Amino acid sequence: MILVMGQCHGGVFGALAGPHTVVVGACQDSERSWACPSPPGLAYDEFLYQLGTALFGTPSDAPQPGPARRPLSLLDAFHWARAQDRRQSPPMQETPAIFDPGGLAGGIFF
Numbered sequence: 001m002i003l004v005m006g007q008c009h010g011g012v013f014g015a016l017a018g019p020h021t022v023v024v025g026a027c028q029d030s031e032r033s034w035a036c037p038s039p040p041g042l043a044y045d046e047f048l049y050q051l052g053t054a055l056f057g058t059p060s061d062a063p064q065p066g067p068a069r070r071p072l073s074l075l076d077a078f079h080w081a082r083a084q085d086r087r088q089s090p091p092m093q094e095t096p097a098i099f100d101p102g103g104l105a106g107g108i109f110f
Contacts (some may be wrong), residue, residue: 001106002074006045012098019100024051024078025095026078034087034094047096050081055110068109075105 001021005013010025010033017023026033026047035042036049040061053059053066054077067080075098082096098105 001090004051006033006048014097014099017101019102020104021102022074022105023099024074025097025099032092034092037086039066046087047081047085047094050084051077053084054078054080058097071109072109073106074099074108077110078105 003013003016003023004025005023006026008027009029009031010027011029011031013025014023014029026045033045033047036044036046039067040049040059043050048090055074058066067076069076072080078096085094085096088095
């Protein structure tokens with residue numbers, strides 16, 4: 001099972017990760033998550049927007065293209081999205097996290 005959390009303090013859900021469950025969070029349990037700067041703007045969470053771009057392709061309003069390599073593992077998509085996240089410096093800082101005690105994310109491909 002894959003759980004993707006984009007809300008503030010989403011890292012708290014890392015406790016749900018287990019041998020068959022991967023949890024991806026837009027931020028740590030002590031942080032807020034933040035909307036995208038323009039483009040595309042406040043309609044999207046920044047990290048989830050980048051993760052969606054990595055997994056499902058580049059939307060027309062994307063500020064940069066997604067990764068070219070396919071198939072792409074969930075782990076690679078997470079690392080790409082975290083690197084593209086434009087909300088990683090104060091005061092609007094989020095630190096995306098992946099909780100994968102079973103080591104599944106590297107073997108889940110999109």
